[in-house]
Amino acid sequence: MARRGDTIELAVLGLLHEGPMHGYELRKRLNLMLGWGRVLSYGSLYPALKKMLRANLITEVVATTTPTTRRPRIVYEVTEAGNAEFNRLMSEVGxxxxxxxxxxxxxxxxxxxxxxxxxxxxxxxxSRLQERLARVQAELERTQAEVNRYAAELQRHGVESVEREVRWLSDLIQAERGGDVAPEATPSAATPSAASPTARTPGTTGAPAAND
Amino acid sequence: MARRGDTIELAVLGLLHEGPMHGYELRKRLNLMLGWGRVLSYGSLYPALKKMLRANLITEVVATTTPTTRRPRIVYEVTEAGNAEFNRLMSEVGxxxxxxxxxxxxxxxxxxxxxxxxxxxxxxxxSRLQERLARVQAELERTQAEVNRYAAELQRHGVESVEREVRWLSDLIQAERGGDVAPEATPSAATPSAASPTARTPGTTGAPAAND
DNA sequence: GTTAGCATGTAAGGAGTTACATGATTTT
DNA sequence: AAAATCATGTAACTCCTTACATGCTAAC
Structure with missing residues (x-):
């Protein structure tokens, strides 16, 4: 069960999957990867690493591998259990x-x-995004008149952004289906490409989209 | 000093500014306004209201105003101090x-x-967004090669979203400068721009940047 | 020689969620 | 009559941030 807060754990396992790394570097990579505003603090990274150590998902090795006598860095590496956990988390749909x-x-x-x-x-x-869109638009029909200009503009912009992301996802889905593994290379993905903004994804998905 | 966590407070003051309201309704309006994924829980709203009551920013009135004998709802109203606080918070730049x-x-x-x-x-x-953009792009130049396809696509989409938001802001700024108070009315603003200030929702959106 | 960046941690506390608890009213 | 939705709250807990504490190393 991957509940909230396992985000860091998954991210760490994923990064270490690509090779051993020490905390400081881990943090930098993490911030670049999913930061966009959020900055993961040491106060949350290091305790998380300690916890993962205790759970045997990773091991620590003190590395004195540097030129003169750099401060020994603690390099982390995934264990087999850690890899198993990574795979388990990545396989979770829902x-x-x-x-x-x-x-x-x-x-x-x-x-x-x-x-x-x-x-x-x-x-x-x-599906999740489409649901939201539907709900907000339904809500807007009932409330519309009373909102002020700026609030309305914010809503409009929000809706547009979500619609955009829906299109992005649709393009990626098509690329996956078409066997085209590279998502970005296709110019089609960047430009128009079909997406049904409103239409719920057909039964295809096993995604009943449980809510709140 | 409006530090973190005054978000709810400002939102509540802002909504009550438009008229008295009870908790349940406040929550719905709030979720619609800045929800986009986040759903404010009662466990955070009601304590916040209590705190604001103690601080004399709002007053509560039990309203038995309903048809038969509906459960008495507690209607909140801003005090003068509350309005002053609202104005203070809204005037803060930084x-x-x-x-x-x-x-x-x-x-x-x-x-x-x-x-x-x-x-x-x-x-x-x-400026904030542009800074982020610059930092990310600088970072990408150094790291580019090693990232995998999907991570790269995520980055690309994130950058695009932020660039979109920058354009949106620029349009709004121009509209303000042009004395055109209505941001949405202008076809120029509606068509080309649009990013999402709000809709951070999409996983993509963020910007890694802001490391310490 | 001093600033900036590398590197690792801990303690206290804030903001908000989940889960619990309760009950009235409206809709189906 | 059941289900949904209105309506108000509290207690425990989680995740994360801030601020503190320490010291090395490279570059200017």
Whole structure:
């Protein structure tokens, strides 16, 4: 069960999956990867690493590998159990995989999963956003008149952004289906590409989209 | 000093500014306004209201105003001190006004401020985003090769979203400067721009930047 | 020689969530 | 008559940030 807060754990496992690393570097990579405003603090990274150590998901090795006598850095490496856990977390489909804080990190490590999972997560995410869109638009029809200019503009802009992301997801889904593994290379993905903004994803997905 | 966590307070003051309301309704309006994924819980709203009561920013009135004998709802109203506090918070320019979690709510209540403040906040927000963009792009030049396809696509999409938001802000700034108070009416603003200040929702959005 | 960046941690506390508890009213 | 939604709260807990504490190393 991957509940809230396992975000850091998954991210760490994913990064270490690509090779051993020490805390400081881990943090930098993490901030670049899913930061966009959020900055992970040491006060949250180091305790998380300690916890993972205790759970045997990673091991620490003091590395004195440097030129003169650099301060010994503690290099972390995934254990087999850690890799198993990583795979387990990545294979999970369901709200935990496509909810706001969780989707990004899964997506970033998509290379380590197979297409089936990728599709389910992408479709789940898309359904989630479409639901939201529907709910907000329904709400707007009832409230519309009373909102002020700026609040309305904010709403409009928000809706547009979500619609945009839906299109992005649709393009990615198509690319996956088309066997085109590279998502960015296709110019089609960047430009128009179809997406049904409103239409709920057909039964295809196993995503009933449980809510709040 | 409006530090973190005054978000709810400002939002509540802003909503009550438009008229008295009870908790349940407050929560719904709030979620619609800046929800986009986040759902404010009662466990955070009611204690916040209690705190504001103690601080004399609002008063509560038990309203038995309903048809038969509906459960008495507690209607909140801003006090003079509350209005003063609202104005103080809205007049603050600086990071607190344009940082991620704070910008949206200020923007929604922009009608209650004057153009000078609005411009400063919009410009501050834009600078912030541009800084991030610059930092990320600089970072990407150094790291580029090693990232995998999906992580790279996430980055690309994130950068694009932020660039979109910058354009949106620029349009709004121009509209303010042009004396055109209505931001949405202008077809120029509606068509090309649009990013999402609010809709951080999409996993992609963020910007890693802001490391210490 | 001093600033900036590398590197690792801990303690206290804030902001908000989940889960619990309760009950009235409206809609189906 | 059941289900949904209105309506108000509290207690425990979680995740994360801030601020503190320490010291090395590279560059200017």
């Amino acid at each position: 709200p935990t995989a496509w909810e706001d804080g969780n989707f990004d990190i899964r997506f970033a490590f998509f290379s380590s999963t197979d297409m089936e999972i990728r599709l389910r997560v992408l479709e789940g995410r898309r | 990071p607190t006004a344009w940082e991620d979690g704070n910008f949206d709510i200020r923007f929604a209540f922009f009608s209650s401020t004057d153009m000078e403040i609005r411009l400063r906040v919009l410009e501050g927000r834009r």
